[in-house]
Amino acid sequence: MMKKFREVILLLLLLSFVPHAEGTRYSLPGKPALTRCRSPEKETFTCWWEPGSDGGLPTTYALYYRKENSETVYECPDYHTAGKNSCFFNKNDTSIWVNYNITVVASNALGSTFSDPVDIDVVYIVKPNPPEKVAVTVMEDKGWPFLRVSWEPPHKADTRSGWITLIYELRVKLEGENEWEMHLAGQQKMFNIFSLRSGGRYLVQVRCKPDHGFWSEWSSASHIKVPDYFHRERSVWILITVFFAFIFLIVSWCIHINSHSLKHCILPPVPGPKIRGFDKQLLKNGKSEDIFSALVVSDFPPTSSSNYEDLLVEYLEVYIPEEQELILEESKDLHDGCLKPKGSTFDSDSGRGSCDSHTLLMDKCGEAKDDGRQTDQDGSQTGSEAQRQQAAWEQEALTYAHEDMISPDMSSGRVKTWPSVFSPLPQYSLSPLSQPSSLETAKQHCLSDSLFPPSSLSSYLTQPGQSTKEYVEVHTVNEEDMVLLHPVPVGHSHGKGCLQTHQGEDYSKVNGVDKNNVLLLQREVMEEQVDMCPCENKDANGATESYCTSSAQKSIPCIHTALPVQEEKAVNGYVDTATMFPLPIH
Amino acid sequence: MHTMAVIQRSVWALLLWPSLLTVSMPLDCKEEQGSLSGCTSISQEKLLDRVIHHAELIYRVSEESCSLFEEMFLPFPLQLQSSQAGYACITKALPMPSSKSEIQQISDKWLLHSVLMLVQSWIEPLVYLQTTMDRYDHAPDMLLNKTKWVSDKLISLEQGVVVLIKKMLDEGMLATTYSEQGLFQSDVQPEMLESVMRDYTLLSCFKKDAHKMETFLKLLKCRQTDKYNCP
Numbered sequence: 001m002m003k004k005f006r007e008v009i010l011l012l013l014l015l016s017f018v019p020h021a022e023g024t025r026y027s028l029p030g031k032p033a034l035t036r037c038r039s040p041e042k043e044t045f046t047c048w049w050e051p052g053s054d055g056g057l058p059t060t061y062a063l064y065y066r067k068e069n070s071e072t073v074y075e076c077p078d079y080h081t082a083g084k085n086s087c088f089f090n091k092n093d094t095s096i097w098v099n100y101n102i103t104v105v106a107s108n109a110l111g112s113t114f115s116d117p118v119d120i121d122v123v124y125i126v127k128p129n130p131p132e133k134v135a136v137t138v139m140e141d142k143g144w145p146f147l148r149v150s151w152e153p154p155h156k157a158d159t160r161s162g163w164i165t166l167i168y169e170l171r172v173k174l175e176g177e178n179e180w181e182m183h184l185a186g187q188q189k190m191f192n193i194f195s196l197r198s199g200g201r202y203l204v205q206v207r208c209k210p211d212h213g214f215w216s217e218w219s220s221a222s223h224i225k226v227p228d229y230f231h232r233e234r235s236v237w238i239l240i241t242v243f244f245a246f247i248f249l250i251v252s253w254c255i256h257i258n259s260h261s262l263k264h265c266i267l268p269p270v271p272g273p274k275i276r277g278f279d280k281q282l283l284k285n286g287k288s289e290d291i292f293s294a295l296v297v298s299d300f301p302p303t304s305s306s307n308y309e310d311l312l313v314e315y316l317e318v319y320i321p322e323e324q325e326l327i328l329e330e331s332k333d334l335h336d337g338c339l340k341p342k343g344s345t346f347d348s349d350s351g352r353g354s355c356d357s358h359t360l361l362m363d364k365c366g367e368a369k370d371d372g373r374q375t376d377q378d379g380s381q382t383g384s385e386a387q388r389q390q391a392a393w394e395q396e397a398l399t400y401a402h403e404d405m406i407s408p409d410m411s412s413g414r415v416k417t418w419p420s421v422f423s424p425l426p427q428y429s430l431s432p433l434s435q436p437s438s439l440e441t442a443k444q445h446c447l448s449d450s451l452f453p454p455s456s457l458s459s460y461l462t463q464p465g466q467s468t469k470e471y472v473e474v475h476t477v478n479e480e481d482m483v484l485l486h487p488v489p490v491g492h493s494h495g496k497g498c499l500q501t502h503q504g505e506d507y508s509k510v511n512g513v514d515k516n517n518v519l520l521l522q523r524e525v526m527e528e529q530v531d532m533c534p535c536e537n538k539d540a541n542g543a544t545e546s547y548c549t550s551s552a553q554k555s556i557p558c559i560h561t562a563l564p565v566q567e568e569k570a571v572n573g574y575v576d577t578a579t580m581f582p583l584p585i586h
Numbered sequence: 587m588h589t590m591a592v593i594q595r596s597v598w599a600l601l602l603w604p605s606l607l608t609v610s611m612p613l614d615c616k617e618e619q620g621s622l623s624g625c626t627s628i629s630q631e632k633l634l635d636r637v638i639h640h641a642e643l644i645y646r647v648s649e650e651s652c653s654l655f656e657e658m659f660l661p662f663p664l665q666l667q668s669s670q671a672g673y674a675c676i677t678k679a680l681p682m683p684s685s686k687s688e689i690q691q692i693s694d695k696w697l698l699h700s701v702l703m704l705v706q707s708w709i710e711p712l713v714y715l716q717t718t719m720d721r722y723d724h725a726p727d728m729l730l731n732k733t734k735w736v737s738d739k740l741i742s743l744e745q746g747v748v749v750l751i752k753k754m755l756d757e758g759m760l761a762t763t764y765s766e767q768g769l770f771q772s773d774v775q776p777e778m779l780e781s782v783m784r785d786y787t788l789l790s791c792f793k794k795d796a797h798k799m800e801t802f803l804k805l806l807k808c809r810q811t812d813k814y815n816c817p
Contacts, residue, residue: 097742098627098749101626161646161647
């Protein structure tokens with residue numbers, strides 16, 4: 001009794017001393033504060049407090065509570081279950097019908113300090129535990145994967161009876177990113193997430209909240225990897241294909257629209273032949289007479305001497321060996337060759353000009369060939385004969401011209417001989433195909449040509465270097481004002497192979513054609529007096545003609561009497577060589 | 587010793603005096619207050635809502651328990667017999683309004699008191715039911731959990747109704763008179779079938795009374811909000 005009394009006295013003294021003590025390190029404990037109270041399932045709750053300074057002395061804490069409208073003060077039933085500085089209220093002590101008024105008291109040897117009281121309504125402090133058993137699986141919906149997240153409510157929360165109603169929320173993010181994608185799931189315990197990245201790794205978390213209360217903590221993160229899927233790639237390829245097909249259609253349409261101009265650009269048209277001053281329509285529509293009359297140019301051949309200079313073209317002595325001749329006979333497309341130069345005959349722009357007797361001769365030969373072919377079946381042979389003839393003529397004309405050029409005595413003769421070469425030729429080439437008389441003469445001409453043995457001709461032709469000449473003889477003049485000529489063998493030749501001469505025929509050179517379509521012939525040399533010539537005389541057959549040519553201008557000792565020339569009186573008039581006095585040989 | 591205790595208590599009372607002063611001052615009450623500085627008392631509407639919610643849950647769970655019990659223990663022919671039942675509900679003797687016209691005439695006070703009477707009369711039988719059901723050989727855990735849950739919640743409901751009465755009617759607390767309800771005594775172990783029948787009767791009666799409680803409370807709420815449209 002006495003001991004206890006002493007203790008009490010001491011306690012009172014201590015209490016009294018406390019206010020007077022100054023400057024000592026001991027003091028009343030600092031004011032504690034209730035930090036939070038939480039109920040996980042609305043059936044129990046826990047309160048935590050924060051202690052103040054302890055004042056240097058060992059301090060104890062106590063929690064007291066009072067129920068609403070009741071004066072009874074109760075002390076915390078359980079200080080240990082929830083940890084340090086906490087008070088746990090179990091089921092029996094928890095009532096949802098009343099508020100709690102809670103105070104924490106810190107006390108040490110010097111005194112006690114009370115915290116501010118706090119009123120608690122259990123229903124409003126509910127913070128559930130995080131949802132449990134969060135399961136994430138990958139599922140497929142028509143090839144597109146999606147995540148199915150399922151979970152269970154915290155086991156303490158009684159949602160089955162409806163005591164607590166929880167709503168859930170989940171969040172998803174890709175590994176390595178910082179932004180979460182939130183989804184509110186309501187009261188359901190399962191959720192689908194779409195729009196996933198192929199091959200991505202995702203983290204999923206879930207939390208819950210009662211209708212009145214706090215959000216729980218996030219559940220631990222669940223990892224899931226979405227498998228790679230190629231549907232997106234396939235759709236991208238389809239898009240690309242469609243796009244390119246569209247582009248292709250557009251391009252092909254543009255090309256189709258511009259096909260004409262493109263064709264001109266890529267494949268330029270080949271320029272066709274053009275004859276200056278010649279109307280192409282005549283070829284399509286007109287008769288042949290019109291065509292050929294159109295081809296005739298009135299001022300051709302140029303008669304003025306001033307044009308002679310233009311006509312003079314330097315020549316190359318062309319010399320065709322036997323093989324080439326054969327090739328020429330067989331494979332030469334004379335028709336084309338004849339056509340082509342025909343166009344250029346009157347084209348002053350081309351380098352060849354009208355002096356190109358080579359081409360002129362070709363024209364003539366082509367025509368002859370055509371005549372022969374069209375008229376007679378033997379025309380093929382005659383055609384070949386004509387080809388040979390033409391080749392020979394070419395050579396002859398060239399050499400003749402050459403001879404003309406080089407002989408100094410014949411300035412005038414040379415001048416004169418030009419037209420003699422040229423003038424008959426165009427006329428000849430214009431021989432119409434449909435004239436029977438001309439055809440007959442051509443036929444005769446061709447036949448006469450054909451009688452000439454080919455071998456002799458070829459042998460004749462193989463002799464190189466021989467300057468051979470040919471002369472044309474006016475055969476007849478037809479109604480069309482055409483002079484039909486045929487070659488006349490000169491009869492004299494220097495070398496061998498000179499064949500029979502054609503006797504009894506006169507020849508004359510045409511000097512010119514005047515404007516009245518009168519041939520002005522020039523009395524040239526010679527008849528084919530063979531005796532004096534070194535030509536060989538063979539074959540007294542008069543029907544044959546020989547291609548023995550000799551240079552009339554050369555001083556050949558061949559002299560022969562002038563034989564009567566075949567002459568016919570043409571409609572337009574012609575010059576009778578026989579009547580003309582014989583010109584001196586030169 | 588006695589003096590020491592008195593001195594201790596007096597000292598504590600002195601120390602706690604300031605806190606008592608602060609506590610007695612009412613604070614402003616806010617709706618949906620989640621913070622610590624909440625209201626001193628829960629509002630009447632909130633209380634009534636909670637009580638109704640409570641009663642709904644009890645009824646739902648009791649319904650589930652009853653159906654479970656039927657499936658487990660009762661053979662089919664006896665299900666028909668139970669409605670005719672030799673066993674009357676224990677609360678038959680209570681003065682309850684039974685028809686709709688009677689309920690319309692009853693006052694709020696009587697409604698609340700009826701509810702309280704019902705609740706209080708069922709607390710002990712349910713406890714008894716727990717003990718008997720534990721004796722069964724193969725009673726499923728779910729059934730046992732449900733019945734236990736119901737009995738716990740019923741006690742809580744009683745507390746709530748008491749608080750509600752106090753709030754609404756300004757009447758003092760009515761202590762539960764458990765001792766008066768000592769109808770069931772586990773003195774003799776009855777036969778299995780008889781026991782089963784009795785338990786089943788108990789459960790089905792309780793189910794009906796729980797529904798009655800819920801209906802009364804909802805009617806009360808209806809009268810609070812809109813007096814003239816309520817049934």
